Amino acid sequence: MTEDKGLSDKLKGAKDKVVGEAKDSYGKLTGDKAKQGEGKAQKAKGTVNEKVGEAKDKLSDE
Template identity: 65%
Template structure:
């Protein structure tokens, strides 16, 4: 079984934050409230994914000592 070090979650989180920011900005520029909401939700999802990745890293660090 491969050890999940959290890097995949952190990478997905960064991608979702960037794409979410783009959608939010596009929605703001075009006055598209639906696209803004979609972007804000995707940014929030990215934050959660980054935190999950960090938690996995912390867990693995504690168990490898």
Template identity: 55%
Template sequence: MSDGFKDKMRGAGDKVKGEAKEAFGKITDDKKKQAEGKADKAKGAAKDTKGDVKDTLNHSDEQNDRER
């Protein structure tokens, strides 16, 4: 399993956690919980992007190795 994939999975987990917190915050009218949920979703999106970058770099390295 690649490092990029691991980051994407962690990011997906943070996004789900964030969705749940934000929904709970809306139901209970808890602004702090809503903000925490939004922050968790942003954190998840950042991890997802990090995973994409790692995958792109790894793919580029593999392609360069084949060309040599």
């Protein structure tokens, strides 16, 4: 298996941030507070995944 370090976590994080932003914007546009909250949560999850990926990169560089 190829070692991707933190790349897969960073990619998942970036995807979650984009999808979360879309849900947040849709929720704002339609007044759907639940969808807006779901989008904000998904953006936060994406940020966490990106940080995990960065940490994995740093640990593998040592």
